[in-house]
Amino acid sequence: MAATTSHNLELIYGAGGFSQWFVGNLPDGSDFHDFAKQLTDTLRQHGISHLDTAEIYSGSEEELGYQGAAEHFTIDTKLPGGFGDPRRKDEIIAGGKASLEKLKTKQVDVLYFHSPETTVPWEEQLAAVNELYKQGAFKRFGLSNFKTEQVQEIYDIAKKNGYPVPTVYQGNYNAFARASEQDLFPTLRKLGISFYAYSPIAGGFLAKTKQQVVDGHGRFDPSSALGQVYGPLYKKSSLLDALIPWNKIAEDVGILKVELAYRWTAHHSSLSSEHGDGIIFGANKLPHVSQTIGYLRAGPLPAEAVEKINGLWDTIKHEAPRDNFHSKDG
Template sequence: MHTPDNRVPVEETLSGIDALYKEGTIKRFGLSNYFPEQVEEVIEVCKKKGFVLPSVFEGSYNAVARLAEDKLLSILRKNNISFWAYSPIAGGFLTKTTQQFRDQSFEGRWRKDKFLGKCYQQMYNKPEALEALDKWHEIAAAEGIAPVEMAYRWVVHNSVLDGDLGDAIIIGASTTEQWKSNLVAIQKGPLSAETAAKIDALWPPLRAGSTYCNWEVVAQMMALLKKQQTGSSKPVKTQ
């Protein structure tokens, strides 16, 4: 269930999922982009109706987007649900420079004339995030590693994720060589305690303006686009 669908009662959706599970079409199911309260609702309905329970949650999580730690993780742990982190390098933000944001010299997903680019800029092109980005590069330089390597190693080895509980990260690459490079970086193990502490210090100033999940911004941007196209729109409920 990639995002909540407020047009359909959650019990109806879960009944369909349960039917697929019991007929053997699926082995397990998970949630993504659900707010903590929505996760609790899904679990409550599943238990009440005897439906198969979700066993994995796919959520946004990286060194500069850590709201999942506040409430979601405790709910998942309590209910034996693994956490799979998407956007471990913040959609590429942690590989960019503040100069690129000043110049807007982006290609691909970060271009402001693209829908996805507008979403990413909304999430990360903020004074406090750009200040953190400068510090991020300073920390990586002091550690003697590339910013992208630091991002992957932190989320795999130094964050709250626990492989023994089934936690994982979702990574992508534009080339085979990039994919191999990412795997090599992860296999280097944890960052130094000093570097991990510096990274942890980046989060408190970012917390208030952080986005819980990418869908939160995507839904807002879709509503804005609809308003521009039609002249009106209904509010989009994201939680």
């Protein structure tokens, strides 16, 4: 049985934590394979049985294969789409097979396009997905970081051709990134597509003070690859200013800012267990993994805090980020 929040949203571990991106977080002399083994053990101890990885998570698929994760976890993975060089049908098929080989499994649960590749016709890309499906490479087809109209287009083409239609969408969603509620969510509900929310703490933005973000702490270091993604998303005047009342709300409730963010997403967002929605969390330090699971399984926030958070959204929605692929669009 899949692990859930107390609100019955599925909990999925974002397996970027198994990638080479986070080797620098390990103590000097630590072995990455040993760390990864401890991480899988910790997740299993907390009942987490679903992992989300991707080809572009440097070394993650390989490490999950090395750990034999497919024996104990449901695994989803993603083909790069627009995050990589354009791929034609045969290259997409080869990429899917390569992911299975790295993961040391014959089948994943969800195979996503990580982002839209608009230079290759949808029909050709979906024909490749269909071929992988016929070969048993995956159970469900998913999309991530696609615009609403693109989701509809792909669904219609897949259905017309008898290909697997997308049934899962993975998107950026948190208390400061709610634009998808207006257009994307209604389309997903109409089409019967579940939503898996990534970045429930906005890449750490909602755990920081305004000054820490301005100073480039964590994923907001402009010299880092992640900083070049998260900076354009969240380093905007209204969002930075909103961190001040956000911090005050957490203080008034008597909890940490990071817990405030997780509990809002788990209990007070538009996510719904009725639609098969889930939350992808990505803590990559062992103590943080246990803490995060605890936050996600804690109860709802006080009504007054929720009202204040909703009020904050009204002050920032004009600058709110969409997703990690379209950050350049503003």
